[in-house]
Amino acid sequence: MKAFFQRSVVAILVMAAALAGNIQAVISKDVTTENFFLAQTPVKADELELPVALPELAEVILKAGGSNSGRVIGIDAQTEALSIQRSGKTATIPLSKIQKVVFKNGALAYRSNGRQIIRGERDRPTGQLVTWNGIPLNTFTVKNPTQGQAVVKLKPPVVSTAQLLGIQSVARNRQYVVNEIQFNSQQRTINILANPY
Numbered sequence: 001m002k003a004f005f006q007r008s009v010v011a012i013l014v015m016a017a018a019l020a021g022n023i024q025a026v027i028s029k030d031v032t033t034e035n036f037f038l039a040q041t042p043v044k045a046d047e048l049e050l051p052v053a054l055p056e057l058a059e060v061i062l063k064a065g066g067s068n069s070g071r072v073i074g075i076d077a078q079t080e081a082l083s084i085q086r087s088g089k090t091a092t093i094p095l096s097k098i099q100k101v102v103f104k105n106g107a108l109a110y111r112s113n114g115r116q117i118i119r120g121e122r123d124r125p126t127g128q129l130v131t132w133n134g135i136p137l138n139t140f141t142v143k144n145p146t147q148g149q150a151v152v153k154l155k156p157p158v159v160s161t162a163q164l165l166g167i168q169s170v171a172r173n174r175q176y177v178v179n180e181i182q183f184n185s186q187q188r189t190i191n192i193l194a195n196p197y
Contacts, residue, residue: 047155048164052194053177054148055107055119060084061099068093072101073145077138080185085145095137096185103178109197110147111175117197119177125195126174130167134158137188150178152192170196 060068060082070086080095103109106120117123132154139153154164170176174196182191 046161046164047153048168050152050154050167050171050176051112051143052150052152052192053109053111053117053175053197054142054150055103055109055177056148057104057107058084059102059104060093061102062093062097063099064097071145071148072142074142075137075140075190077140077188080137080188082183094185095183098183100183101181103180109175109177110149111197112149114147117175117177119197123197125177125197127170127196129179129193129195130176131191131193132158133191134184134187134189135192137183137190140190140192 054072056071057069058072060070062068068084068091070084070091072082073085073090074083075081075095076083081092082095082098082101083090083092085091106118109117109119111117132152135152135154135158140150141152142148142150154167156164159167167176176194177197178192178194180193184190
């Protein structure tokens with residue numbers, strides 16, 4: 001019985017060493033993927049700074065009816081306002097007046113490495129629509145308004161640690177493109193619907 005136990009422990013240690021080698025090989029290959037920004041971002045086990053793309057044309061649907069359209073160039077957590085730009089003019093809308101922001105299908109978006117995505121006929125999602133609810137407003141930042149590049153910090157309880165690992169795995173060679181943003185100004189949170197491309 002003692003010999004069996006010793007052999008089992010040795011077998012487990014050999015398997016663990018082999019697994020570690022395979023994981024290291026996989027990690028070193030992932031650094032050369034298309035999404036350089038994510039590959040260079042250090043990741044904690046419980047938090048992920050995820051680059052997301054905002055298509056160039058958005059429709060801001062207002063709670064009182066009506067809408068505005070343009071490129072989302074900023075979301076200010078302090079003033080709780082959304083800024084959009086169209087034809088060189090900028091408009092600022094309080095988040096409390098916005099029902100949701102819907103990004104148009106067929107609009108141009110950019111990967112974090114600068115390559116273009118045109119949603120719709122030419123480029124189709126490579127994964128299912130995901131929803132992240134209850135994201136603190138101050139964890140979403142538009143980094144490059146010209147190309148619609150933003151970063152969202154995801155961590156529990158918005159997503160579990162296991163979900164973070166899945167999101168990170170998808171984002172290594174695909175880009176999450178935002179379909180819709182909803183605001184909860186009372187709780188100072190946002191909900192994001194996105195597809196990987």
